Amino acid sequence: EPEVTQTPSHQVTQMGQEVILRCVPISNHLYFYWYRQILGQKVEFLVSFYNNEISEKSEIFDDQFSVERPDGSNFTLKIRSTKLEDSAMYFCASSGGGGAGGELFFGEGSRLTVL
Amino acid sequence: GENVEQHPSTLSVQEGDSAVIKCTYSDSASNYFPWYKQELGKRPQLIIDIRSNVGEKKDQRIAVTLNKTAKHFSLHITETQPEDSAVYFCAASDDKIIFGKGTRLHILP
Numbered sequence: 634e635p636e637v638t639q640t641p642s643h644q645v646t647q648m649g650q651e652v653i654l655r656c657v658p659i660s661n662h663l664y665f666y667w668y669r670q671i672l673g674q675k676v677e678f679l680v681s682f683y684n685n686e687i688s689e690k691s692e693i694f695d696d697q698f699s700v701e702r703p704d705g706s707n708f709t710l711k712i713r714s715t716k717l718e719d720s721a722m723y724f725c726a727s728s729g730g731g732g733a734g735g736e737l738f739f740g741e742g743s744r745l746t747v748l
Numbered sequence: 749g750e751n752v753e754q755h756p757s758t759l760s761v762q763e764g765d766s767a768v769i770k771c772t773y774s775d776s777a778s779n780y781f782p783w784y785k786q787e788l789g790k791r792p793q794l795i796i797d798i799r800s801n802v803g804e805k806k807d808q809r810i811a812v813t814l815n816k817t818a819k820h821f822s823l824h825i826t827e828t829q830p831e832d833s834a835v836y837f838c839a840a841s842d843d844k845i846i847f848g849k850g851t852r853l854h855i856l857p
Binding site: 666668674675676677678681688689724736737739740741742 | 782784786790791792793794797837843844845846847848849850
């Protein structure tokens with residue numbers, strides 16, 4: 634069964650460093666998302682991406698965050714200058730239909746620890 | 749934007765009994781309501797979903813109900829089993845999916 638894959642599974646970084654989290658969505662999906670989950674808390678929407686551009690972003694997704702689809706398969710989340718409060722599990726997700734159009738398939742997540 | 753409230757935050761039920769989790773949403777434009785189950789350290793996985801043109805949907809021991817007028821929707825799990833222990837998230841969407849805060853369900857032996 635096709636699935637969303639994410640790398641790395643765990644990254645430890647120093648505050649102020651740049652981090653890139655990578656995702657390979659399901660191949661025929663058109664809608665891509667990043668969510669984050671601080672330990673023990675809810676899954677929070679960060680950004681949605683369709684047709685090679687951001688379609689929506691939350692207030693969490695400020696100027697230190699960016700997303701890119703550098704080629705036909707990868708979808709990346711970059712955090713430019715990490716802060717302690719960026720420590721969380723970051724989930725990539727993809728959908729065939731977008732929003733109300735289809736099920737979100739999540740990757741296994743990338744755990745980011747900022748020291 | 750959409751705001752999803754979920755209750756209770758924690759729920760303990762005896763094995764074999766039923767569990768009910770309730771959610772409300774704020775945006776009347778939302779028309780898709782999925783429920784996700786998240787086991788410890790794992791990704792959220794869809795267990796059931798309902799669209800706004802339907803009032804109820806059932807899949808074996810799991811059922812969801814939707815009241816669009818009141819902007820309420822609920823998850824019902826019957827004949828609960830130990831493997832139902834997890835965190836359950838409701839969500840609502842018109843274009844992006846917004847999650848509730850989650851309910852930690854404990855099934856007691």
